[in-house]
Amino acid sequence: MKSLILEMEEYAKEHNIPIMEKEGIAFLMKYIKAKNIKNVLEIGSAIGYSAILMASSSPDVKVTTIERDETNYMECLKNVKKCSFEQKVNVVFQDALELNLAEGTQFDLIFIDAAKGQYTKFFEKYKFFLAPGGAIITDNLKFHGYVGKSSEIKSKNLRQLVTKIENYIDFLKNNEEFDTEFYDIGDGVSISVRKNEK
Numbered sequence: 001m002k003s004l005i006l007e008m009e010e011y012a013k014e015h016n017i018p019i020m021e022k023e024g025i026a027f028l029m030k031y032i033k034a035k036n037i038k039n040v041l042e043i044g045s046a047i048g049y050s051a052i053l054m055a056s057s058s059p060d061v062k063v064t065t066i067e068r069d070e071t072n073y074m075e076c077l078k079n080v081k082k083c084s085f086e087q088k089v090n091v092v093f094q095d096a097l098e099l100n101l102a103e104g105t106q107f108d109l110i111f112i113d114a115a116k117g118q119y120t121k122f123f124e125k126y127k128f129f130l131a132p133g134g135a136i137i138t139d140n141l142k143f144h145g146y147v148g149k150s151s152e153i154k155s156k157n158l159r160q161l162v163t164k165i166e167n168y169i170d171f172l173k174n175n176e177e178f179d180t181e182f183y184d185i186g187d188g189v190s191i192s193v194r195k196n197e198k
Contacts, residue, residue: 024186
C-alpha cells in the first residue's frame with residue numbers, strides 16, 4: 001500500500017494532476033476514524049489518491065468516487081485494483097453535475113474536491129444525500145494562497161477561478177442551513193454540518 005501511495009504521488013507530480021496535500025488527507029483520514037464514518041461520496045477522483053486513503057482509514061469505510069476525465073478515471077480504476085479495494089471503492093465515470101443518484105441514497109461524508117468553479121453547484125446538488133449527522137468537507141479553499149488576493153492576480157482565468165472560490169466561501173459563511181468551520185490545513189479545508197445537528 002505504501003509503495004502504491006508513493007507511486008501515485010510521483011505520477012501526479014509528473015502528469016501535473018492535483019492531489020490532496022499530505023496534511024489535508026491526514027486530517028480527512030483522522031476525521032473519518034473519529035466520527036466512525038462508513039459511507040463517503042467523493043466528487044472528483046483524479047487518480048484515486050484520496051479515495052484509496054479514505055477507504056484505508058477504517059475497515060468499514062466504503063467510498064463512492066465520481067470522475068469525469070477518462071484518463072484519470074482509468075488510472076483511478078487501475079490504482080483501486082492494485083490495492084485490492086474493488087469492494088471498498090466504487091469509481092463512477094460521469095460528470096458529477098449530471099449524475100443522478102438513487103433516491104434515498106445517503107452518505108455520512110461528502111467530500112468536494114473537483115472543478116473549483118462548480119463548488120456551490122456541487123454543494124447544492126449533493127446536500128440532499130447527506131445522512132443525518134453527516135458533514136460536507138471541501139478542499140482547496142486557500143487555492144495555493146491566492147484566495148483573498150484575487151484583485152492582485154494578473155491572469156484573467158486564474159482571477160475568475162479564485163473569485164469563484166471566494167464566492168463559495170461567502171456562500172458557506174452565509175448559509176442558513178449549514179454551519180461551516182474553516183481549517184488552515186493543507187490547501188484550506190472546510191467542514192459543513194447542518195445547523196440543527198451540531
